[in-house]
Amino acid sequence: MNEPALALRGVSKSFDKPVITNLDLTIEPGQLYALLGPNGAGKTTTLRMVVGLSEPDRGRIGIYGIDTRRDPLAAKAITAWLPDEPMLYDKLSPSEYLGFVAGLWKIPPEEAAPEAERLLRWLELWDVRDTRCEGFSRGMKQKVALAGALIHKPRLLILDEPLTGLDATMARSVKDALRAQVDAGATVIVTTHILEVAERLADRIGIIAGGTLHAEGTLDELRAMAGEENATLEDTFIRLTSPA
Numbered sequence: 001m002n003e004p005a006l007a008l009r010g011v012s013k014s015f016d017k018p019v020i021t022n023l024d025l026t027i028e029p030g031q032l033y034a035l036l037g038p039n040g041a042g043k044t045t046t047l048r049m050v051v052g053l054s055e056p057d058r059g060r061i062g063i064y065g066i067d068t069r070r071d072p073l074a075a076k077a078i079t080a081w082l083p084d085e086p087m088l089y090d091k092l093s094p095s096e097y098l099g100f101v102a103g104l105w106k107i108p109p110e111e112a113a114p115e116a117e118r119l120l121r122w123l124e125l126w127d128v129r130d131t132r133c134e135g136f137s138r139g140m141k142q143k144v145a146l147a148g149a150l151i152h153k154p155r156l157l158i159l160d161e162p163l164t165g166l167d168a169t170m171a172r173s174v175k176d177a178l179r180a181q182v183d184a185g186a187t188v189i190v191t192t193h194i195l196e197v198a199e200r201l202a203d204r205i206g207i208i209a210g211g212t213l214h215a216e217g218t219l220d221e222l223r224a225m226a227g228e229e230n231a232t233l234e235d236t237f238i239r240l241t242s243p244a
C-alpha cells in the first residue's frame with residue numbers, strides 16, 4: 001500500500017491557548033496541496049511541527065510512513081522546508097550557498113555540483129551564480145532559497161507563503177518550478193493567502209480554521225460543500241470559513 005506523503009493523526013498544539021486541536025490531515029503523494037486558512041488559523045504552526053521545528057503536544061505525524069518523532073532524521077532527510085522569510089547567507093553567492101547546503105546534507109561534491117548547476121540553470125540563476133546574494137531582489141533570493149531546499153532532492157517540499165511579494169514574472173517562475181517538482185514525482189505543500197494561486201495551481205485544497213481541518217477537496221468539491229457551483233475560490237473560502 002502506498003503511504004501518504006503526509007499523515008497527521010490527532011495532532012494538538014497549544015501556546016497560551018489551543019491553536020491546533022485533534023487535527024487529522026492526509027496528503028497523498030504526487031500532489032500539489034494548498035493549505036489555506038484565516039490569519040492565525042495555525043497553518044505555520046502545523047507545518048513547523050511537520051518539519052520538526054516544534055513538537056506537537058499530542059498526536060502523530062508521518063512522512064511517507066516515517067514517524068517524525070521516532071525517526072526525525074529519516075523524516076528530515078526526505079523533506080524540505082522553505083519559510084516565508086528564508087534565511088540566506090547574503091555574503092555567499094548562489095553557487096557557494098548551494099555548496100554549503102549540500103555540505104550540511106553530506107552530499108558528496110561530485111554529486112552536488114551537477115545538481116547545483118541543474119538547479120541554477122533551471123531557476124535562471126546561472127548567470128549570477130558567482131555574485132553575492134546581498135544585492136539580489138526578493139524574488140531572486142526566494143529562488144536561491146528554493147534551490148537550496150531542492151539540492152537534496154526532497155520527496156516532500158513544504159513552502160510557507162512562497163509567492164508573497166513576488167512580481168508576476170518571478171511568481172510564474174516559482175509556480176512553474178513547484179509544478180515541475182510534482183511532475184517529477186514529489187509532493188508539494190504550500191500555504192498561501194493568494195487564493196488565485198491555490199485555484200490555479202493546487203490539485204487539492206485544505207482549509208484550516210478553528211484549530212482543525214474545516215474542509216478539504218478539489219476546488220469543485222469545495223464549491224459543492226459551499227453550495228455554490230460556479231463560485232470563485234474566494235467566495236467558497238469566505239462561505240466555508242464564516243461563522244454560520
Ligand SMILES: Nc1ncnc2c1ncn2[C@@H]1O[C@H](COP(=O)(O)OP(=O)(O)OP(=O)(O)O)[C@@H](O)[C@H]1O
Pocket residue numbers: 015016019037038039040041042043044045046
Ligand atoms: N511560538 C509561539 N508562541 C506563542 N504563540 C504562537 C507561537 N507561534 C504561533 N503562535 C500563535 O498561534 C496562532 C497560529 O499562528 P500561525 O502562525 O500558525 O497561524 P497562520 O495560520 O500561519 O497565520 P497567518 O496566515 O497569519 O500566517 C496565532 O494565534 C499565533 O499568535
